[in-house]
Structure formats: C-alpha cells, structure tokens
Amino acid sequence: MDKFKVTFYPDNKTVRVEKDRTILSAAISAGVYINSSCGGDGVCGRCKVVVRKGQVESQATGAVTLEEKKKNIHLACSTIIHSDLEVEIPESSRLNFDKLTPEELEERLSGLYSKAEDIQPVKTKLEAGVFKHSPFATKLYLELPKPTLNDSVSDLERLYRALRQLQEFPVVQTGLFNIRQLGELLRDSEWSVTLTLGKRNDTVEIVLVEPGDTTHNNFGLAFDIGTTTISGQLVDLNSKKILGTKAAYNQQAAFGSDVITRIVYAGNSDGLEKLHNAVCDTMNQIIRELISEHHIDLNDLNCIVCSGNTTMIHLLLSVDPAHIRKEPYVPTANFLPVVRAAEAGININPRGLLYCVPGVSSYVGGDTTSGILSSGIYQKEQPCILIDIGTNGEIVLGNKDFLVACAASAGPAFEGSGVTSGMRASSGAIQKVSINKKDFGVTYSTIQDKKPRGICGSGYIDLLSSMLEAGIIDKGGKINAEGSRIRSTDTGKEFVVCFKDETDIGADIVINEADIENLKRSKGALYSATAILARHLDIELSHIYKIFIAGGFGTYLDIEKAIKIGLLPDLERSKFMFIGNSALAGARQILLSNQAMAMADKLASTITYFELSVDPKYMDEYSQALFFPHTDLIRFPTVRF
C-alpha cells in the first residue's frame, strides 16, 4: 500500500501514513497536537495548517476563506494527503503545552484557565444535601503508649487499638507500603503520629501514617470532567472551605469534540492511551496551578472525587469505552472501585484515593448523579427538572419517589467551542450583551471587565436573544438585516460583536450564520429532550415545580433570554433556578461527606435511564425546536419579538 511521508514544522517530526488519511490523523500519529474542537466536522476552523509542499485534497468548508486558500491554508481535519507533504502548523492551531517555556506557559494558562474568583460557585438558596461533615480523607492525630514488656503488642496492632478506642470501624485495611515504614516512623516520631483514613469501598483504609500532628494539612479536590471543559476545585477538608476553582479545556479536544469521536479514536492503536494522557495532563495542570497559587504541598492532597460522563470516566481510568457506542450501549462499569489517584495517572499524594461518582448508563454518567445530589431534586415532594447544559446535555425529571434521566447530544457550542469567537466563561469573555434596535450598536460586559477575548455561553444566549429582538436574525437563524456590523463572507453573513480595536485578541469578535446554526441545534436538542421526557412521563411541563439549570456558565445566565431563544420552556420565571456547575458541586459534597458518597451510590442505582432515540416522536420534536424560539409558538406564549 502507498505510504506518504508527512513532515510537520516547526516540530520537524516526520511520520509515514497510508493513503486516504487526513493531515490531522497524521499529526496525531506523529505526536503533534493540533487544536480540533469539532473532531473533524470541518466546522470549528481551529485546525488550520499551511501545506508548504505536496498534493492534498480539501473538502469544501466555510471555515477557510478564499484569502487563506490562496496561502495554502487548509483544515487539517478534512484535508486528505495525496503525496509526501511538508506541513506548517501555525501557533494558533497548536495544542502543545509541553514545548512552551514556563513564561509562555504562564501566559497561555492565564487565558486558558479561569481565575478562581471567576467561577466561584453560584450562590443559591438551595438547602439540598446538608450532609454530616465526614470527608473522603480524614486525619486523626494519635499519641500511642510506648511498648513495654507488659504491653508488647506489635506496632500495627498498637495503631489499630488506639484507632478503635476512638471509633469503631467495621473493616480497616493498611497496605504493605505503610507497614514497611511503620517501625521506624513510630519510633522516630516518639509514638505521636497522624493517620489519614480513606473510605475505600466498604472498608476504611489507613492511607498514610505521618510523624507528628499534621491534621491541619488535609486537602482534597473535586473535579467535573466534561467532554469540553474540565473544572477542578481545591477544598480544605477540615474547614470545608473552597480555596480555589480552575477550569480548562479538556486536552482530549484534539482528538474530537464529542464522546463518539473520542470513542472511535480510542479504538486506534495507542488511542486509548493518548486520550487517557490528555485528560490526565489537563487535570494535573489544573492541580499544579491550584496548589501553587495556594502554597499547598502536593503530598497534602489526599483524595479526589471526579464527576464525569461515562465515557470521560472510562478514559480517565484507561478503560476502553468501545461498547458505549455500540448497541445495546453498555459501558464496562457504572460503579467503579475507589482506586489510588496514581493508578489513574493523577498526581496527588501517591497514596491518595480517587473516587468516581457512579453513573447510570452509557449516556447518563456520574456528572448527572452529582447534579441530582447537589440540586436536591431527589428530596423534593413535587416533580422537578434538572437541565445540565454541556456537550452532552442531561435532563432529569423526578422527585423523592422517582428519577428519570435522558441525554441530549447538545454539542459544545454553549461552552464556547465549535463557534467562531467562542470561549469558556473566563476572564475577558463577553457574558452579557444587548443591541440597540436602531443602529445595532452593541453594549456588552465581560468577565472581570477585561477587554473582550471572545464570547461565552451566557453571552451567546444574550446575543441571540438580542439579535432576534433587534430583527437582525429571523426565526430560522438567518441574518437578514443590513448595517455596518453586518457583512458577507464566503460562508454567509456575519455580525460583528466587537471590532478588532476594542478587543484583546487583535481580531474582530463575530457571530456568523454557521455559529447560529450550531447554537440553534444545541438549544433545540436540549429543549426537545426536556419536552419528550415530560411527555414520556405524562407530566405537563406547566406542572413542574422547579427547573434547575446547571452548566459552566460562570456566575451569569439570563433565564428570561434563555426562554426567549427557546432553550428553556416558557414557564413562570420564579420556577427557574440557575445553580451553576452542579456536577462539580456534587463532587465537592461527596468529597466532604461519606453520607453524600453513600447517597450518590444509592441515587445511581435508582435512577431510570430513558433512551430518547427510541421515542418515535423525538425527531419531530427536535425539528420543531430548530427555530427561535420554536415552530409551535403556542408553547412560548410570553415570547414576542
């Protein structure tokens, strides 16, 4: 079979690939990381490369301008290799932190990572989930009696005896690691030691024995591992205080934007390993940033709780997710054992434990379980809805007696991925927008009032709603107005939100018709899933008591405008409550309370999964939702443009 030699610059890495491979695929084989948030759909335009030498065949795409085509710029994801090639990867398309100097890394991270204060959890009046303080890792200081000829029990039994005098544990385990150190450690510390106890499935493990009293240094991490965004939170396990929160794009994005593309990629040789490494790298970077900002020793991080969809958790633990996408859609495990974080490649104390919040099915994962836990809908008398807006949107309908969940493939648009000027809800993101109906002048605010760098999810909701109100777009999402901010491009029309001079990125911030299409599909998928789920359970949406909206939108989401664009159903506004990142909040509750952990286990085994695609009315519902707000305006009585 023909093989072509492809060399990437500036890496100067060469790889031999077979016929019909794309440049992106060759880059991945060569270990050169290229941005690719849409996973090869040719939509996001983030994987632009320059073909310096050789023959290629590019699919038609709106993401490359005629100007760019003349410069031999192609999308790596949708360009087929037809000869030996030399390919230049511009800095803007690179996804490779390792080569950066510390200073460059710092600069890059400052954009990529949110400052802690950006995404402090949204404060709600929610009283749900008040669990007893009993963290995943607990520290106990013990002063042991010295052995004598009359009291000569062994070192280990001396430790157990002292422990059992404080509290009765059903099953206590210790590994050889600690036992091997015990003799010297007890004597060097003059019999005063601190034990770190961790809950390990149904047993208690002595995770660590340290000399002296170290009970004041006991920290843990809560993580929400999203398909697009990973958020981590550093928690003081003694005071229950959140010390900091950081988020970053999941580096797995280089291998595809949604779980299906990633599962397919995992099937390649080394594919699983690369995806696993990408999620670990992202998490480890977040951890490094958090501990360096808060001057905490890595060794004082004793445990970590991860919420994530089922595919993300499989990839984190290097478990092949292949069967998640094959009928009958069975994951390897929904309930995973507590493991050492090190076994999953996560760098905390080498003995530290990692718990993955259990999921329900292949498409309703532990992030949903966490959301149910932190929203408290499992305690409500009346039926409530939880809508978690993410790349995989999950909708839960239920109360204390029943819980039914379904998954909607919303895509990453509301996370700022796969849209031209999209970004996460971090410093410089436009989060609030209004448009003057007369001259289409734009007023906006950004996170931390920085010069704008892009638009985040809540910004897009505002923007769409304002464009509708101003008559810039029609109900189908087409731009049908004229003005200085509206211009035509190769790929259709676009609206300029901020001109180059106002921005921090040296380029216009725009929304184009392809972006609007993407956002419309996302909101349509979420709304139709909500409607179908209620219909399936024979519950009128108007009879719903509360609707909890979750997602990584930062501190701001305008419910009114989300209804206006048809993302949320048109119900009494007081029923809605924006609860922020509920998957992260749930992980934090579990981190701080074994009762919450037990509740998560219980919830995951009682939630019923509803498969949308088997409902014959689903496609109909979805098509009807591909308008702003909806084809059936009777469903949106309060929305008028």
Added chain:
Amino acid sequence: MDKFKVTFYPDNKTVRVEKDRTILSAAISAGVYINSSCGGDGVCGRCKVVVRKGQVESQATGAVTLEEKKKNIHLACSTIIHSDLEVEIPESSRLNFDKLTPEELEERLSGLYSKAEDIQPVKTKLEAGVFKHSPFATKLYLELPKPTLNDSVSDLERLYRALRQLQEFPVVQTGLFNIRQLGELLRDSEWSVTLTLGKRNDTVEIVLVEPGDTTHNNFGLAFDIGTTTISGQLVDLNSKKILGTKAAYNQQAAFGSDVITRIVYAGNSDGLEKLHNAVCDTMNQIIRELISEHHIDLNDLNCIVCSGNTTMIHLLLSVDPAHIRKEPYVPTANFLPVVRAAEAGININPRGLLYCVPGVSSYVGGDTTSGILSSGIYQKEQPCILIDIGTNGEIVLGNKDFLVACAASAGPAFEGSGVTSGMRASSGAIQKVSINKKDFGVTYSTIQDKKPRGICGSGYIDLLSSMLEAGIIDKGGKINAEGSRIRSTDTGKEFVVCFKDETDIGADIVINEADIENLKRSKGALYSATAILARHLDIELSHIYKIFIAGGFGTYLDIEKAIKIGLLPDLERSKFMFIGNSALAGARQILLSNQAMAMADKLASTITYFELSVDPKYMDEYSQALFFPHTDLIRFPTVRF
C-alpha cells in the same frame, strides 16, 4: 580509613572493603553467595575459600584441617582481611544457582531438593481441624446473559449480579486491572467466564476473570518458611489433593544461621533487600520445580499461604525486623494484610494473593499458630503439649480453654545444619541407625535407600542413642571408647558412621565431639523449655494428655530414642504422636478452608506468650539438660544404658 580490594574468582567480582571485615562479609557485599549455615560461628565449615594472594588472619577452627591450611584454605566467615586479596571460591562452597546451566541446576537441585515422595506428610490418626472445603482462591464459572436494550446494565454490574445470584457476599472488590480487560474479555468469550475469588481480609476480591471454563485449573501453595529449611507444597484446590512437596535450605543461611544474626544483617545497607531476595529466590525455585514436575501453568497458581516465624515473615514482606531483637521485643506486625504475592516478590499468577499466618509475638510466629491449628490441641479437653523442633523450637501447652507458648533457641542441628555430616531429610540421608555393642559395627537405612550422603535429624537422634547404649559416648557427650571407627583429629575425637567407599559423596560420614555438643545443646534447649513451661503453669508433665512432636524429620522419628537422649520427657510412649511438619500442614488447611483461616486469626489473638528468659529457674533447667538424658535421672526412670 584503609580500604582493601578483594577480588573473588571465578566470578571475577571485586569489592572494596574497610579494615576488619571478614571474607564472607566482603563476598556478600560483592554479591557473591557463599554457603554459611552457621552464620559465622566457624562451626559448619561450609564456607571454605582459597586465598590465592594477600594477607589474612584466621581464627582457630576445627573445621579446617592442617592439610587444608597448607593449601591456603580458610573459612570465609572467620577470616579477617589484612590486605588486598584474591579469593577463589570452590564449587562446594558456592551458593549461587543463577550462573548454572539448566543441566547443572537440575543436578544440583536433585541433591538439594527432596523428591515429593520423600516428605509426604506423616499420616496420623489425628482428626483435628476438619474444616469445610472453601479454598483461599475459589473459581466460579458463569454464563452471563448477553446485554440487550432492555437489560443494559454495565459489564461489571452484570458480573456482580450473576455472582450474587449464586451466593451473597458482604463486600466484593475488583481492581482496575480486571475492569480494563473486562469489555473485550466478556465479548470474546461470548459471556462465559471463570472468576477467581480470593478472600482479602474481610472482603472478597475478584482476583481474576478468565474466558471460558477454567475451574478445573485451580492450584495453591502452602509454605513453611523456616529459618534453616523452607518447605513448599503444591495443592489442587478443587480436589484438596497434595500434588507435591519440596524443601530446600533457606538461602538466607548465607547471612547467618539464626534469626538474631539475620536481624542484625538486615540493619546493613541493602541487608533487608538481600535477605528478602534470598527467601524469595528459595521459594520461587521450589515453586518452579513443583510446577514443572506437575506440568502446571504458573498462572494457575492463584494463592499462597505462608507459615513462618515472625522474623521470616517480616523478611518475606521486606518489613524491617530490627525491633524484634530490641527490648521490649515488638515486631512491626503479627497480623499482616493479605497482599498480592507479587508484592512480596513471589512468582505465581501476578494477581494471586498471599496470606501470612498470624503470629503471637516476636518469638512465637505464625508457624506455631499453624501447628496449633493442625495438631488440634486447641480443641482438646485435657492439657496437651506441642513441640515443634526447628532452629527456633516452639513449645505450646494448652487445650480448648488456654494456650501458652514459648520459644527455645534450639539451633539448626536437627535440621542437619551446623553439624559436620548433617543434611536435610531428603534422598540419601541416614535416618535410622543402630550400632553393634561388640565391634561398633553400624547398621543404617537411608531415605529412598540411596547411598548415604549425610545424616538427617532422626538419624542423629538414633545415632546418639545408639552411641550411648554402645558406650561410645558418655553422659556428657565425650567419645571415650577405642576402635577402628574412632579416631582423633585436631578438634577432638570423631566416630565414622560410614566410610568413604560406602557413601555417595566421596568422603567419610562422621560425627565428632563438636557435633555432639551442638546436638546436646539443641535437645537441652527443647527439653528445658518444655519443663519450665509446665512448671510455670503448675502442671505436672505426667498429667499431660498428649504430646505432639512436629518438625521436618521426614517420615521417621523414633520417639523411644528421642526420650533416651533426653530430647523428650520420659512419659508413657502412647502419649507421643509424631505429626511431621505441622506448620506446613496448618498452612495447607488454611489454603483449603476459609474457616481454618478464620480459626488461625482467632488462635493468634488468644495464645499467651511466655518469655522463658524472665523465669529465674531457666538457666538452671538448661544446664541440667546438657547431659544424656539429664542430670536428674529421676526424671527419666525408664532410661538405662
């Protein structure tokens, strides 16, 4: 400080050592293994080396003849280095299997290892310890229902569900290793798999998942890890049949003959590691021999139970035994967690589990617990005694209501170590001896009727008793007769048991006065410990119901003669029962029954340890026992010479 360069041949390994080090110590530093069963006492004569060049200072020793001295032969253990040296290690002094060709290894092993039939467990009428068959590792074959859209629980939960339909387990665990393989394995095997379940502390672990039905291949190992001798037994966990038994000298002997010298050695840099490696090497060699003889795949060995004294178990698990020999004599642990055999360096299935029978104290270990279990004295109405004859002899006195144990430092003489012609109870060992009173002619029988290679423990008991009866030695152990078999040497008199021509080793098999002294001390330590323990508990020896004699004597031990030399008390003969290697038998019971494992845990926590040395009468008792049979002949009314 002066450093000398010592080069060992034929290894051609050089090491630099400080002043005042012995050749043996330098050899150990150089990683050259030399036989040394007495640990530097200059007694066994097994560490002979040739000093080719350089100055040394040798302690006077009877183990090197004048002839040998002229050839520059010295004992490595007691020869001090005074300059740079070149040292030749003759083949007979080497303890290094790794360099041998497979053929040489086979030849070497045939002498070193007993054939299985040599040491089949002694059959007794003992009814003790009839436990339910529930092996440490159990295999279960499961045919799982294939997943469907209506039955889409995850792979792991499908496995658990099927398992729980068969049996209710309190806590079941599985590691990531198995979970990572599960998806493919279940599908490739068409949902028919065999689980290996192992008891891990208070939980059940799925140790292994294999495709198809492999329930017929489930093997385990029982080990008795003695200071001098290590015995291993291969057991079919399904049929409960013993497939084979092998024993070998503990390779740790190169670092000292008793636990105290080994503990001291463990305190050197790398000392613990070397001792750990030595015990692992010995065990792994026994395992390799057993499985190759029985055509068993290493991967079908799923578990291993180890009996051993507290120091041996510490060294097996690489736990520093330092504090065992320091007041107040506290080990790091008596109860050790179940670990993977691989964690302890033992080569069975990499997931296989290892359980160490719990001990009581620093000097009464898990081998004693196993002996109590297999002898069944913990079930008796009347007080019984268990005497386990080993390098560390243990004596237990008790019944169903109480159990008190003590330890006597007997030394390795009855294991054939530290005595001129000593060997283990294996092929070619003289095990039965009688002497004609007229001409001192010797009649003997050997194990497997092979040409004699040496004398084992039961042979020495017979020999001493016969020499006493024939008047060759007096009650103090001195040779005071004349004859063709009696001759004088540099180190005193010796008695020739077999002349060179009759033997398989090209040398006379002899017993000399130093050997007799060694054996006398061993028997004296065991007898006096028994007497002191009974006195301490205020029980007349004559009121003891049964006396169980344990030890690695092969199939033969003449109780009558053991009484004659004063090793055992002079009681009614019907009270004595020789039960062979009770530590190994107990390990096997535990391997085959979780009930036995639970009983071992219970016994170890109820046995009382009695420290002999704190009894003011101990030294007196011991001195009185240093005669054949005893100073106080009233205690041995039936013994007459």
